Amino acid sequence: MKITKPLLFVLTMCISIVGFPQDASLIAPEGFDKPNANNPQGEVMEIMYPSKTVGIDRKANIYLPPNYSPNKAYPVLYLLHGIGGDEREWLDQGTPEVIMDNLYAENKAKPMIIVIPNGRAMKNDRAEGNFFAEDKNSGICNL
Helix, strand or coil: CCCCHHHHHHHHHHHHHHHCCCCHHHCCCCCCCCCCCCCCCCEEEEEEEECCCCCCEEEEEEEECCCCCCCCCCCEEECCCCCCCCCCHHHHHCCHHHHHHHHHHCCCCCCCEEEEECCCCCCCCCCCCCCCCHHHHHHHHHC
């Protein structure tokens, strides 16, 4: 009997789901991304910075943790968008600032600065046209 590729794929998926279920402790708790007025809140700022690579000023968003002090050193996380996104993607489609505020309130994360740039380092960095074109993909290498 000949087993077709689709049947083999379905069988493999069923075995992996039943045999290797996701650990429930790895699932985010209910409300992890919901604002809590009792939590200290960080600040999100849109900045412009001069890009020597591209030759123009570019936008990025910066999240500063609650009680941020410019006199203290912080780790930095660069939070990149997916294809078709830009420096607003995470803020418009997700809530990284709320998630981090909640983690800080529960002492589950160390304060950090989060930089949310546009990953296409090119003069026209808008998500338009064919995302897979060579000129569009080369922009990520310049970031």
